[in-house]
Amino acid sequence: MTAAVTAPIIRLEAVSKTYDLPRAGARGAADRALNVVYDLSLDVQPREFVSIVGPSGCGKTTALFMLAGLREASAGRIEVCGRPPREAVRAGLSSVIFQQPVLFEWLTAEENVLLPLRMRDARWWAWPARRGRYLAAARRALETVELSGFEHYYPDALSGGMQQRVAIARALTLDPQVLLMDEPFGALDEITRDRMNLELIRLAEARGLTIVFVTHSIEEAVFLSDRVVVMSRGPSPATGSSVVRVLDVGLPHPRQLALKEEPAFFQKVREGREALRQTQGVA
């Protein structure tokens, strides 16, 4: 999978992020700078599955948000599909899935999935005509996440796992090349999470997606990924970067649940856990 010959689809070059935190009581201007991401460099190949793990506050979500163009990098360069991240996401080349589904509860599952297509044209009067054209795509996206028959349900009436599926379907409607996922299954029970993981793998392979996946579960990361990036809070003493280690998983594809019982899998999880342990002393 990690064929180094092709050009990377995602590039992070020496990216840092500093938040200006206004202190309570201080007026307006930034009072204290908080560094969260240090010197992060990473190339992701097309069709690669890369996970980012690390302790809370290590900046993994910030890194993902920078890839999604929702946060500006303070230093360094980011490219997604050869464009600045904001442009890539707005062009529908990359798509984001958040921790929460972030569905609009006044829209049915189907309307939620149609939303990105609806936004593409500012002429509201043209929507009824376009809607019919896009409906098939929305239905297909819902089918991909196994939600056929639930098109007309409001999010409120769906379980947490189903809501996240709707969010995934919504992210797929613009047919992106890159999926940026921020602990998407963090709120789900283990059985549901396993199922969602398998479906995600199937989806990624069927659609040739490149995925960057943030999680705090090293097991989930190893199971899903080609590579696992371990981040620490603060710069690692050895490299000065947030990245402690990049773990090549190298387990066979396609991944099956049985893999979780195999020694090779345990070995990788242990390696990851050790790298993660190194991050503890740092911050």
Place this chain on the structure above:
Amino acid sequence: MSADAAPARPAARPGPRVRLPVAELRSWAIFGALAVAAWEAASRLYGQPYLLPAPSAIAAEFREHWPLVLGYAAITSQEIVVGFLAGALAALLCAMVFLRLPRLVEDFLYRVIVTLNSTPFVALASLAVVWFGLGLQSKIVIAGMYTFFAVLYTTHKEFISVEVIREQLMDIYNATWWQRIFLLKIPSALPIIFVSLKGGVMAAVNGAIVGELFGAFEGLGYMILDSRYVGNTVRVFLAAVFCTAIGWLLLGAVTLAERLLLPWHVSMAGRR
């Protein structure tokens, strides 16, 4: 679909369905009948119809003068409805415009509105009668003003408190300003807007009556004032009963609109 696929709540299909709340209506009818009976009894025991006229006396008064009373009720209803719609619409537009204004201008306007809002409405109402005359316009303006203030605060507050992550979603989709308003801000604010509209309806009823008290030649407020001068308490009560009835009807209309527009909302759970 298996395991997690079972819907948390069954059959929440779209398409508003409005069922007549039979049980609720029945309990209201029972409550109403009991209250009227108690009132009738109290009035007869008290024996001073000038202070506390019996419902039967009020009904008799209505039978005698119904064309006049209904005519007045129609005029007052008109003031309330037009004032309410105009006030609510103005408040919505104002809340939208606020989002567009530079911070400084918004701050300034907000202060103007806060100042106006803390001025006693009665003072403003008497001014409205001076400015807009004794006809319908001044009452519409007053009812509209009452509604406007009731709705504006809440709506503006709701518009600016949309969850950040939803705004980010709109960023991702490259949404225009109008798309943000109509696809995100208004729908997410709607449940609370409806709460303020219900308050607004009642405020509009008050506004119209207050306006008529300050100077009018017709309407229920005028009837209250006129009857009081000549010591006709029965007719004051009759006007009050009609005011309440108008308020209820309009509240019902707003509630109906809410049920039609918000079939998805949690407060509608169990009504689907």
